[in-house]
Amino acid sequence: xxxxxxxxxxxxxxxxxxxxxxxxxxxxxxxxxxxxxxxxxxxxxxxxxxxxxxxxxxxxxxxxxxxxxxxxxxxxxxxxxxxxxxxxxxxxxxxxxxxxxxxxxxxxxxxxxxxxxxxxxxxxxxxxxxxxxxxxxxxxxxxxxxxxxxxxxxxxxxxxxxxxxxxxxxxxxxxxxxxxxxxxxxxxxxxxxxxxxxxxxxxxxxxxxxxxxxxxxxxxxxxxxxxxxxxxxxxxxxxxxxxxxxxxxxxxxxxxxxxxxxxxxxxxxxxxxxxxxxxxxxxxxxxxxxxxxxx
Numbered sequence: 001x002x003x004x005x006x007x008x009x010x011x012x013x014x015x016x017x018x019x020x021x022x023x024x025x026x027x028x029x030x031x032x033x034x035x036x037x038x039x040x041x042x043x044x045x046x047x048x049x050x051x052x053x054x055x056x057x058x059x060x061x062x063x064x065x066x067x068x069x070x071x072x073x074x075x076x077x078x079x080x081x082x083x084x085x086x087x088x089x090x091x092x093x094x095x096x097x098x099x100x101x102x103x104x105x106x107x108x109x110x111x112x113x114x115x116x117x118x119x120x121x122x123x124x125x126x127x128x129x130x131x132x133x134x135x136x137x138x139x140x141x142x143x144x145x146x147x148x149x150x151x152x153x154x155x156x157x158x159x160x161x162x163x164x165x166x167x168x169x170x171x172x173x174x175x176x177x178x179x180x181x182x183x184x185x186x187x188x189x190x191x192x193x194x195x196x197x198x199x200x201x202x203x204x205x206x207x208x209x210x211x212x213x214x215x216x217x218x219x220x221x222x223x224x225x226x227x228x229x230x231x232x233x234x235x236x237x238x239x240x241x242x243x244x245x246x247x248x249x250x251x252x253x254x255x256x257x258x259x260x261x262x263x264x265x266x267x268x269x270x271x272x273x274x275x276x277x278x279x280x281x282x283x284x285x286x287x288x289x290x291x292x293x294x295x
Contacts, residue, residue: 087225089165090144090232097241098155101131104238108135111150115143117231133238138231151236171225178218185211 098104101124112119117139125132139147152160188208195201 086168087171087229089228092162092234094236095159096155096238101133104154107154115139135236137234141232144232174218174221181215
């Protein structure tokens with residue numbers, strides 16, 4: 001039988017033999033990708049969650065029930081103590097929801113001016129594109145209830161609380177101590193006029209200085225108590241309602257979160273590819289050199 005020649009067609013490799021290098025390359029690439037994924041999972045355990053923000057829930061809650069009214073508190077604390085009219089420090093907090101914060105601010109300022117009140121502090125800010133306004137105001141205590149009623153008419157009251165602190169006893173104690181100190185001051189002034197020596201004058205003046213410091217402190221406290229009992233403090237927070245749709249969910253904000261999540265996932269994919277690609281390229285080169293050497 002005649003031996004086959006090197007160029008004999010019968011000696012040529014078959015189809016599957018010709019395709020074997022391609023199969024080897026494909027299998028090697030898959031193995032390298034899996035190996036790179038394992039390496040990335042070990043070396044970058046925390047980085048695959050890069051820049052993932054905590055999801056937010058956008059559900060509008062029902063308004064809370066109103067708390068104690070001003071009239072209830074004032075009726076329960078009005079009276080006299082030892083012949084002295086009671087001094088009560090009234091304060092209130094109110095949360096309003098209205099269609100327009102700017103309009104509500106103008107109406108608040110107008111109502112406040114009509115009642116003889118004034119603004120202590122004003123602050124504006126926004127959160128998730130929702131405007132907020134906070135006003136700390138003082139109104140005459142005689143118009144405290146009227147002020148709360150006028151403010152509540154500007155929108156929907158979500159929450160309201162009223163407090164009253166009785167400072168009558170403190171006011172009476174400080175007033176009595178002040179009168180005693182003023183009497184002491186008068187006696188020392190008389191002694192100062194009778195002093196015969198420089199030493200006596202200096203000694204009396206030191207006592208007068210000490211007494212006057214105490215008197216000024218007491219007068220300051222009395223002025224504070226009178227101011228806080230003559231004028232009630234009200235803190236009003238105003239905001240606009242959140243746009244809601246079915247099930248009370250703000251779909252605009254939800255869509256923003258979905259887009260942000262897609263961007264974060266894309267970042268994670270790019271991070272994964274950047275971690276795996278160098279190893280894959282290196283593996284392909286090594287595999288190509290091995291296959292070339294075999295042929």
